[in-house]
Amino acid sequence: MKNKDRYVQPHNTFEAMQTIEQLFNQYRHAILTDELLAYHQQLVQRLQTDIYEAAITEDDQKQLKNLNQMISSMQTWTRTKMMNRPFHYKMKHFKLLDEQPTTFKNRAIKNNGAKQHLSGGH
Template sequence: MTNDNERYYQPNDIKDALQTIQKLFNTYVDAPLTTELVTYHQKLVNQLQTNLLPLANQSHDQLRVDQINSMMAVMQDWLKLRLSGKTFGGKMQHYKFVSRQKTQFKRRVHKIRGNANHRASRH
């Protein structure tokens, strides 16, 4: 039987904890909304507010404080959007919201000298 300390992930510092929460958030962004998911999400937001924000304030690290605040804003916006029935349409990257809508370029493939392996694209 394993120890309770070995069962849960223990981050080394604030940056490690933020990366872990960001990774966890991105795994369930598109999942169907259930009461368990909402409770889990609120637990993560609560971790940011009660554990990580005071640690960042205590160490006078303004960059981490700004990152935590932007993460909390994105996570609260996600919950508001999902509860209203809308899709989120993005993910969290570098502790900020990043849209999935990217510019698509039309490509016309032009075969050069008839060799199928070497193709040039002329936009």
């Protein structure tokens, strides 16, 4: 097998960032080990060097902003895991989103009026 066929080789920064996002979402809940921390730091280093330089050459300001946001998000994961706290976020579109969004309960109070309108009980 040739070396160029062996690894995933993205064509632009967007594809590279998507690949790293998918990898991050796979291991974000794993127990922190030395190997995982080294792997994570390698991905962050790759974002800060190779992919950042490629984003500058592409001259896309939105992509640079997303890249900086992704780097800071991945550093947040490192800090959280080093403090031995659970990580309740998922990366989507290069941003951290809460896995359990806030839900609002709707309590409808039935009154004797028309059936189409339910009172909110304010």
